[in-house]
Amino acid sequence: MTELIKELCALCGTSGDEDAVRDFIISRLPDDVSYKTDALGNLIVEKKGKATPKNKVMLAAHMDEVGFIVNYITSDGYLRISSVGGINPETVIGRQLQFRNGTRGVIGTKAIHQQSESERDKPVKIGSMLLDIGAKSEAEALEKVLPGDCAYFTGEFLEFGSNGDMLKSKALDDRAGCAVMIEMINSDLPYDATFVFTVQEEIGTRGARAAAYTVAPDYAIVLETTTACDFSGNEGEKKVCEVGKGAVVSYMDNGTIYSRNLYRMAFERAKEKNIPCQTKTVVAGGNDSGAIHVSAGGIETVAISAPCRYLHSPACVLSKKDMKAVADLAYEMYIALAEKE
Amino acid sequence: MSTFDIKNTLIQLCGENGVSGDEWNASDLALSMLKSYTDDCTIDRFGNVIGHVGERDENKPTLLLDAHIDQIGLIVTFIDEDGFIRVSKCGGVDRRVLAAQTVTVHGSKKIKGVISVLPPHVKKDGDKVAQIDELVIDTGYSKEELSEIVSLGDRITVDNEPAVLLNNRICAPACDDRAGVVCILYALELLKGKATKYNIDVSFTGQEETGERGAKIAAFNLNPDICLEMDVSFAYTPDSEKHKCGELSGGVMIGIAPSLSKRLSNELISIAKDKDIPYSLEVMSGETGTNADAIGVAKGGAECCTLSIPLRYMHTPVEVVAPEDIEAIGRLIYEFAKEGEVSAL
Known part of the structure; x- marks a missing residue:
């Protein structure tokens, strides 16, 4: 699983620019599936199981990651960018960005020596930042980058901490969910299932909206990463959820009030199968569930997420143990929903 | 003219940790590079690399070529109950660039x-x-595990994989002031086998970022007559003010300041003009904020001038320099050492 996550995270695919991720996933599909790519770029995979399920179950994870898009190139060769998806500007300044053609750039700031006291305390907005690819002129920059090209976080994929249990990378949100689905697709399943790798989650769960209509399942399982703030300085409910404490099943976020039945069922199944499981203690964020659960006349949905620190930054951190819990609980819920009376 | 590889030498030097007061790794590497030009070199008790290059002649004045070897970073001040590390700054770290940075903690491993x-x-x-x-630093270890690896006082560096941008511009952490070290090494490469007007000493000094402390020690021991200080200075970016900056790829920034030797500045300007070395003037109104401030008043004093490397994004992990600027400075040092008319007072 870790190797697969690493390969997925190395790919660059922000909203609307997911083709490299989709091509990789297609290359990992076994022969016994059928798949199609829809008009938006969603990849819909039908996997035959040993039996026909009582209910049609759809599993979904999004392919896109947060990133940047080039708006403008200045006469002296700097690039102006906007974020694609929500990014804390403090995690952008002082690091490198990359383009899919290999071009590298840096986002710096004038030296601390030249900043006023108040400037030193004030985060720089992404709109004020300049991406420097080393070009001396607009023409030189245009040889490498065009307005509309997307830029991406960089940084080494790391396994670190106790026994190397922690993973650090860009794009763990939601290549982690994609990895769980790819592994499921490549295993023998007891029931037919539909796997949807969605696009444009980060700019408003747009891919999932169309895909859920197309698939029109009875139940949906969304595989995600979710905000963990369990580092020093945040106590009690402010931790939201905790890395190392298992899969996260939400009752509510900013996009969805989750099916109470499925929420309970997830915790029951987790308990029965000894899968570590927790919930979120803050109503925040949102994911493809928001689009899916109101699609096609209503689809009962459960979200199973890996707790992830520093989400939407170049250094997202999650635990391999939690990934196992997410994969295990996703499998159990898929069985439970396929068999549900 | 020579096979000296400015880009790779810089990238190599930027790859070693040398946070102020813990310069040993960077100093070891710089020493091994200096050994290509002299056997008479060592690291002193404070982490300063010290070298004497070429034959000594009592009648010649001594020229010190100095750059600082240390870099800014963080220092471990506490490990809390949950295993997170608390830190303080070593040098002028820009807090605005730290969030979600990947770091290396230089513990027992x-x-x-x-x-x-x-x-x-x-x-x-x-x-x-x-x-x-x-700030807290997340290492993925429990307090007990972490205490086996990390001690209070260990240094932390922010990771940034070196990158080559368009026009061969180099982005790497610690270009401030490994670029200065490269200027000196390149000058020594050019001077190989050449007669000079000075006895040449070299120092790559520690703790500049925390108050020019290594230079105070090195300059006392070396007691130069003249010193050229190679440190980085501000290259213009659109968020700064043009009149306070030089230009990346603009060549050497020759310092003029009340604390520097005017006749030395003039001599360097005149050589740069003569030899077609691209340059600009960096005018400061008091001290320079470099080791030249300390070296100028060490022991009985020395005549100093700064030869600054224009650098973008100073004190961030993505400092950027242009190799042609380092080359220009190496050439100017070479020409001055060979032909400079400034004698000891």
């Missing part, structure tokens, strides 16, 4: 960590940049 930050989903707009004592 090197371990990785991430500087914590709230994600946009729960962060409030208008929050101020965190103070340094509000």
Whole structure:
């Protein structure tokens, strides 16, 4: 699983620019599936199981990651960018960005020596930042980058901490969910299932909206990463959820009030199968569930997420143990929903 | 003219840790590079690399070529109950660039960590940049495990894989002031086998970022007549003010300041003109904020001038320099050492 996550995270695919991720996933599909790519770029995979399920179950994870898009190139060769998806500007300044053609750039700031006291305390907005690819002129920059090209976080994929249990990378949100689905697709399943790798989650769960209509399942399982703030300085409910404490099943976020039945069922199944499981203690964020659960006349949905620190930054951190819990609980819920009376 | 590889020498030097007061790794590497030009070199008790190059002649004045070897970074001040590391600054770290950076903790072994930050989903707009004592570093270890590896006082560097941008511009951490070290090494390469007007000493000094402390010690021991200080200075970017900056790829920035020797500045300007070495003037109104301030008044004093490397994004992990600027400075040092008319007073 870790190797697969690493390969997925190395790919660059922000909203609307997911083709490299989709091509990789297609290359990992076994022969016994059928798949199609829809008009938006969603990849819909039908996997035959040993039996026909009582209910049609759809599993979904999004392919896109947060990133940047080039708006403008200045006469002296700097690039102006906007974020694609929500990014804390403090995690952008002082690091490198990359383009899919290999071009590298840096986002710096004038030296601390030249900043006023108040400037030193004030985060720089992404709109004020300049991406420097080393070009001396607009023409030189245009040889490498065009307005509309997307830029991406960089940084080494790391396994670190106790026994190397922690993973650090860009794009763990939601290549982690994609990895769980790819592994499921490549295993023998007891029931037919539909796997949807969605696009444009980060700019408003747009891919999932169309895909859920197309698939029109009875139940949906969304595989995600979710905000963990369990580092020093945040106590009690402010931790939201905790890395190392298992899969996260939400009752509510900013996009969805989750099916109470499925929420309970997830915790029951987790308990029965000894899968570590927790919930979120803050109503925040949102994911493809928001689009899916109101699609096609209503689809009962459960979200199973890996707790992830520093989400939407170049250094997202999650635990391999939690990934196992997410994969295990996703499998159990898929069985439970396929068999549900 | 020579096979000296400015780009790769710089990238190699930037790959070694040398946070102020813990310069040993960077100093070891710089010493091994200096050994290509002299056997008479060593690292002193304070981490300064000291070398004497070429034959000594009592009648010649001594020229010191100095650059600082240390870099800014963080220092471990506390390991809390949950196994997170608390830190303080070594040098002028820009707090605004720290959130979610990947770091290396230089403990009994090197371990990785991430500087914590709230994600946009729960962060409030208008929050101020965190103070340094509000930051926690996440290493993925428990307190017990971490205490076996990390001690209070260990240094932390922010990771940034070196990158070559367009026009061969180099992005690497610690270009401030490994670029200065490269200027000196390149000058020594050019001077190989050449007669000079000076006895040439070299120092790559520690703790510049925390108050030019290594230079105070080195300059006392070396007691130069003349010193050229190779440090980085501000290259213009559109968020700064043009009149306070030089230009990247603009060549050497020759210093003029009340604390520097005017006749030395004039001599360097005249050589740069003569030899077609691209240059600009960096005029300062008092001290220079470099080791030249300390070296100028060490022991009985020395005549100093700064030859600055224009650098973008100073004190961030993505400092950028242009190899042609380093080349220009190496050439100017070479020409001055060979032909400079400034004698000892």
